[in-house]
Amino acid sequence: MPAPKRKGEQRSDSVPLPGSVDQLEKITRLLALLAVKGESQPEKIKVLSGAGFSNTEIAELLGLTSNAVNVALHRLRAKR
Secondary structure: OOOOOOOOOOOOOOOHHHHHHHHHHHHHHHHHHHHOOOOOOHHHHHHHHOOOEEEEHHHHHHHOHHHHHHOOOOOHHHHH
């Protein structure tokens, strides 16, 4: 249960402003790209997929087609 609110304080768990969601998404994408910088293309796809990005999102982030991402993931799974 959160601590009682004092006069003049703002709650930190308030609903984000409409632009905040877009900003958070941009930051998340940037951090994901930084995390895979210098990795091979299949490794980038594997890491981003494991981080919860959809195939379409991965394709957009890496400048690929969705089909290329699907094929790469299929090949990675076949290697297991």
